[in-house]
Amino acid sequence: MDDGTACDVDDDDAQKDVGSAEHGETPPSRTTRWRPGKRAVLATTGIIVGMVVLTFATLFTVDQLNRVAVPDAEEKTLAEVKATVASVGLKLEIVTEWSFCEDDDRAPVMCVVTAQTPSAGERVHAGELVSIEVVPADVTAPSLEGMTFEQAVAAGDEVAIEVRLADHSDIRVEGHERWKVVGQSKHGTLLAGESVNVTLERPLVDAPNVKGMPLQAAMDALIASGFEPELLSKPAIGAQVTYDPSWVVTDTDPAASEGMKRDCCTNR
Numbered sequence: 001m002d003d004g005t006a007c008d009v010d011d012d013d014a015q016k017d018v019g020s021a022e023h024g025e026t027p028p029s030r031t032t033r034w035r036p037g038k039r040a041v042l043a044t045t046g047i048i049v050g051m052v053v054l055t056f057a058t059l060f061t062v063d064q065l066n067r068v069a070v071p072d073a074e075e076k077t078l079a080e081v082k083a084t085v086a087s088v089g090l091k092l093e094i095v096t097e098w099s100f101c102e103d104d105d106r107a108p109v110m111c112v113v114t115a116q117t118p119s120a121g122e123r124v125h126a127g128e129l130v131s132i133e134v135v136p137a138d139v140t141a142p143s144l145e146g147m148t149f150e151q152a153v154a155a156g157d158e159v160a161i162e163v164r165l166a167d168h169s170d171i172r173v174e175g176h177e178r179w180k181v182v183g184q185s186k187h188g189t190l191l192a193g194e195s196v197n198v199t200l201e202r203p204l205v206d207a208p209n210v211k212g213m214p215l216q217a218a219m220d221a222l223i224a225s226g227f228e229p230e231l232l233s234k235p236a237i238g239a240q241v242t243y244d245p246s247w248v249v250t251d252t253d254p255a256a257s258e259g260m261k262r263d264c265c266t267n268r
Helices: 011-020 036-067 078-087 097-102 149-158 168-172 215-224
Strands: 005-010 033-035 067-069 091-095 111-117 124-125 129-136 138-141 162-164 181-184 188-191 197-200 205-208 229-231 259-263 265-267
Touching: 067 091, 078 091, 078 129, 097 129, 129 138, 149 162, 149 181, 162 168, 215 229
Parallel strands: 091 129, 162 197, 229 265
Antiparallel strands: 005 033, 067 124, 111 129, 138 188, 181 197, 205 259
16 A cells, blocks of 8 residues: 555665575665655645644734724824824824924914825834825905904904004004904915905094194104104295204194094104
8 A cells, every 4th residue: 555655665675675585584674764645745845834824824813913993094183193192102293384283372272284194094114104195275255344453353263364563553442452453364274374454544533732733743653642743834934944853843744633543644
């Protein structure tokens, strides 16, 4: 019966054994060589290959168990992504061309992710870097007309819009925060961090009476009241003298008793 193995017997030794037996001599021991059969070779090879495959499969499984899935960051706020990425043990790299998303305290909730690397769901080792691209979120500019400037600034801050004065001279007048907004430069959808210029309605007030006052004192009084004094004429004492704080104001235009907006007053 063939059991898958074979033995080789040396032919010369076999002939000597026959001759010795014919003369009544004890034949010498035979020399044999064992050779594995094909079935044994195939079985051994299969075992080795299986062990190699099992080893690699085990290593791959262990490696996968040591990895974490990259969270889906796109269309989420910066604050949400920071929390999610940190919770799975990954590091975060923020890429943006917008200074608002880099420096502003409102950026975590007013900036959103538009792209990420690696992709969502990809498995990586803990501690690896996730790079995200960030831009300001879309916001709707509130209607500011009718509000005081103070109220308009607060309304803009709620949606991360900076409300500015269209006329920067307004800021020099005490109480301008209570002036009404009569116009704004932008409406509709804006990007967080954008600015909107507003025009304020300047109230009519009586100009201070500066007649008879020294020129410098008169100008200081007008400026403190929110006016921009302009020198209309000067004493005829020579072209080389263009200004002397001791000159005396003789009249104003408009007159001190006339109600006018806080934007101009001419000294004579």
